Amino acid sequence: MTATRSKAYYAAIDLGSNSFHMLVVRVVAGGVQVVSKIKRKVRLAAGLGPNGELDDDAKQRALACLKIFADRVQDIDSRHIRAVGTATLRKVRHDQDFIAACEAALGHPIDIISGDEEAATIYQGIAHTTSFQQPMLIIDIGGASTELVQGQGFRADTLNSLDMGCVTWYTQFFKPDQGAITASNTEAAIKAAQHCCEVVANQYSQVQDSIVLGASGTFKALQEIAHAQEMPYQFERAWLEQVLAQCVACGGHDSLKIPGLKAARKPVFVSGLCILLGVMRGLGLQQVQPTSGALREGVIYALLSQQQQSVEQSDVQQRTLDTIAATYHLDTEQAIRVHQLAHRFYQQLRSEWVFPAHAEQLLRAVAYTHELGLSLAYKQASAHATYMLQHLDMPGFNQAQRQQLVELIAATAGIIDDDNDANPHPQMAMRHLERVARLAIVLCQRRTNDSVAAHDLKARGEHLYLQAPTDFLQRNPFLLSLLEAEQEQLNAPEQLTFAPLS
Known part of the structure; x- marks a missing residue:
């Protein structure tokens, strides 16, 4: 009796001239989750002779690797697998016996793609990540x-x-x-x-x-x-x-x-x-x-599209944030509240304060991920979040953006957890973004749309002036207490003053 192959997984096999790669993924919460990666330094091109023939050693390295790959994908639906050959296999495709041996070892057809198709697939892998x-x-x-x-x-x-x-x-x-x-x-x-x-x-x-x-x-x-x-x-x-x-x-x-x-x-x-x-x-x-993206990622996204599992979204960062929120059951309504208020504050201050590049994208990412650590524990939730963000797959965020996000999340310590170790960022632009993010998170702590008012925020040097609607602070003693705590943790020349709108 033939075992049923799984339709939950997708495998891309990249038979390159230096290394053979396999990438196995599944779709989780609208995003792509890497399940396993296998890489072998086959160095196929090193076996190419002046006559365009592969030597026996290179052939044996290739076949040995393909047998390993075959064992890994034997439980995956064949429609969810694609193997592609690149430059060296293009040069030896006339050797039909070797190509047939490769397909027999893998147990799956191998598409030897043109240079242009390889380039286009690489581009799609990067565009999606x-x-x-x-x-x-x-x-x-x-x-x-x-x-x-x-x-x-x-x-x-x-x-x-x-x-x-x-x-x-x-x-x-x-x-x-x-x-x-x-x-x-x-x-x-x-x-x-x-x-x-x-x-x-x-x-x-x-x-x-x-x-x-x-x-x-x-x-x-x-x-x-x-x-x-x-x-x-x-x-x-x-x-x-x-x-x-x-x-x-x-x-x-x-x-x-x-x-x-x-x-x-x-x-x-x-x-x-x-x-x-x-x-x-x-x-x-x-x-x-x-x-990080390349040929095998492009193959994966093409496979997903063929199986009506397309995850194409022009805003790759938003797709990643949505996936994180769904995977860890984060409160997206709260994330949207924080994001909207942080965006309002940023727009009010952008002509007066210097901010880092991609400030709006970073604020959105903070809004969506600042409660990530609560999925582990309330105690030191911000520290948990920073650890998770350092190690999660985050398509759309390059290494520098990921590091900035980690630093911003670390700076929210003490608002949603019991950690009081938030240290101000030494770089002024990042410190400004930290202060905007903290204020937005603080003012959304009642977690209802009705409790988030149309505040105005102005700056004079490093002194922030928060103006709230009339009687808002008197009617919200909890939020007032949080603002007072925020006021107390500032060091000169940073200050925070809050008062009713005139």
Whole structure:
């Protein structure tokens, strides 16, 4: 008797030129929850010979990995599975015996997609997991190809798949030197990548107005290095050049020691970095930031759409907040009350106070998540929330935005819990946002729409003046007591004065 396969899960299998990946998810509360990830460094492109044939070792690595994948997905409905092959499999698709062996090992058909389809799918994976409203330029450095995609929202406008990747670039520029890393071979690798990019550069208009995002292992490695070196996650070209200089100083791949660079990423890190610098030179880019979405996420969202499980929403952050609220049974009516009042205060103060970038999005996120910790316990609820927000999957929020949200939630301590350890943020713009968020949360603590009045908030320096409707404070002694407590915890030059509207 054949076991019934589950329709609750979806699997995307990405057979890349460097690594094979599997992503298994399910839909929870309107969002995508990752159930498992499997990654194997197959390094398929390393087995490509000059005649375009794969050597036996590379084939055996691929088949061994596919048998593992097959075992993992055997209980998932076959209509919920899609396996895609990229650059190296495109080059060896003439080897029908090998492709048939791969499909037999996996127990599922493999779609060997074109370079343009790969680029388009990568774009969709990123569009569904980020929240940028401006045009995006995506750089995805694979093992044997690099995809460049420009678009906006869910629409990809310009697609190119270039014949260069971190594995093939290593083979071409570093393997002949027995893995040595020199100023000469790194510059040759960069110039070759730059030339590949310049051939299509005129297709990419107004790149300076686009946010530049990088997907793939090269960018994950750079993110880990930036974290170890306490550098921002927005990588400046000058910093990337410095990292390359550090690699050259190490002398070779075997002796590569860069703080934050993991051993598993060392073999193709330098070649990937050279490709990135070549692309940046070719397109005149000065900075790039990493993103988490890529090909397999694009495959997943396409599968969901085919099964009428579309989670496409132009506001990805709002989708994430809705999912968190539904998953943890948060009070969305209270979140909306806090958000509306915080937005009102922000609009009243924005001409007088400096605020961080994306202040309105951050205030909305605070409104939706400030009670997240209550799902664990009342005691130290704000601390629980900060921990949860540091570890939850949060599509639409980049690392910097997530960190800002964590800091803002930590600053709400003492309002909804028994924690009195809220420390003012040292940066003025963030501190202003903290004060707005705290006041909005305080004034919504009766948790009814009728109790939220049309307050006015003004600033004179760091002194806030809250004006409430006539008799409102006298009729709401509980809220008055909270305002008085808020007043007492301020330190000069910060002050808070509240009075009836004149």
